[in-house]
Amino acid sequence: MPIHYEIDNTDIGILNLLMENAFMPYTEIGKKLFVSPGTVHVRMNKMERLGIVKNPQLKVDLAKLGMDITAFIGVYLIRSEMYDRVVKELRKIDEVVSCHYTTGNYSLFLKIICRDTKHLREVLHDKIQKIDGISRTETLISLEESFKRPLRLKPNTK
Numbered sequence: 001m002p003i004h005y006e007i008d009n010t011d012i013g014i015l016n017l018l019m020e021n022a023f024m025p026y027t028e029i030g031k032k033l034f035v036s037p038g039t040v041h042v043r044m045n046k047m048e049r050l051g052i053v054k055n056p057q058l059k060v061d062l063a064k065l066g067m068d069i070t071a072f073i074g075v076y077l078i079r080s081e082m083y084d085r086v087v088k089e090l091r092k093i094d095e096v097v098s099c100h101y102t103t104g105n106y107s108l109f110l111k112i113i114c115r116d117t118k119h120l121r122e123v124l125h126d127k128i129q130k131i132d133g134i135s136r137t138e139t140l141i142s143l144e145e146s147f148k149r150p151l152r153l154k155p156n157t158k
């Protein structure tokens with residue numbers, strides 16, 4: 001198999017359908033794209049081997065499980081060379097669900113999910129702000145996620 005795999009419109013269609021609903025059966029995808037379920041299966045295997053498709057995840061409504069607070073935290077590092085050490089420590093905090101190395105004011109931008117504001121305070125004060133290398137943080141609490149969607153891939157027009 002070539003290292004550089006050319007993504008075609010069938011692959012893009014498969015990816016778009018599965019990003020909308022990862023549980024969609026290959027037979028239904030095949031019907032929508034006018035290809036066989038076997039073609040979908042072969043294409044998916046190829047894209048998984050190439051690392052295009054990675055660990056599918058189950059979406060859970062965390063608010064229904066009592067995790068009601070989503071916050072975004074801008075992290076200022078003491079020095080940029082502390083990045084790797086700080087990220088290693090942030091990985092250990094379950095409430096931190098994403099971490100981005102950024103340009104602009106913050107060195108890192110985190111998304112965290114907590115039960116309530118008391119839990120948020122504990123995570124900030126007792127975990128995040130105690131990490132060696134972090135000079136300070138700024139927190140933004142999300143009042144509502146208006147929408148969240150996967151990126152819709154555009155067909156090739158060659």
